[in-house]
Amino acid sequence: MTLRELKVCLLGDTGVGKSSIVWRFVEDNFDPNINPTIGASFMTKTVQYQNELHKFLIWDTAGQERDSFQTLKNWVKELRQHGPPNIVVAIAGNKCDLSDAREVSEKDAKDYADSIHAIFVETSAKNAININEVFIEISQRIPVLDAGGGAAGNGFKLRRRPSETRTRTCC
Ligand code: GDP
């Protein structure tokens, strides 16, 4: 089985639920009193995807601004200008459990995501809606390894198949 390391960086305004999404994905838990992220935190989780193991190396950042849809667009611009060419962009419209407080319609968000060829999923870290699905969709968009096991990604062969693993470090 091939192990591939996928770097994931969560970007977005303070309070949108980035840390809660990571917590739900890695620990399958939700903490309503989660501490604000200072600087950045790092966690990993390894999941099987088809005949590969995908180890997500997740960087969770501290956001600052407070106009989340505009901030998203600014980040996408930055990523297009300065990020690697084969980057996978996934937009999580989080807190979908709070539908009464919706500020961006699903259609506007979906149209924008389509226009930049990004994954779009409405999520709830609180109610565990679509959190795993975001990461599965990222796995699906990662280019397949070529037959030699090299060029398209950083994969390496494992002799044994480890069970799902999780680690976390905070700073
Ligand atoms: P971050 O600053 O983007 O990392 O956001 P946090 O993960 O710290 O979450 C900010 C606040 O939103 C906290 O009070 C969370 O409990 C809450 N929150 C996060 N995700 C959800 C969600 O899916 N639904 C609801 N209702 N609240 C959420």
Ligand code: MG
């Ligand atoms: Mg945070």
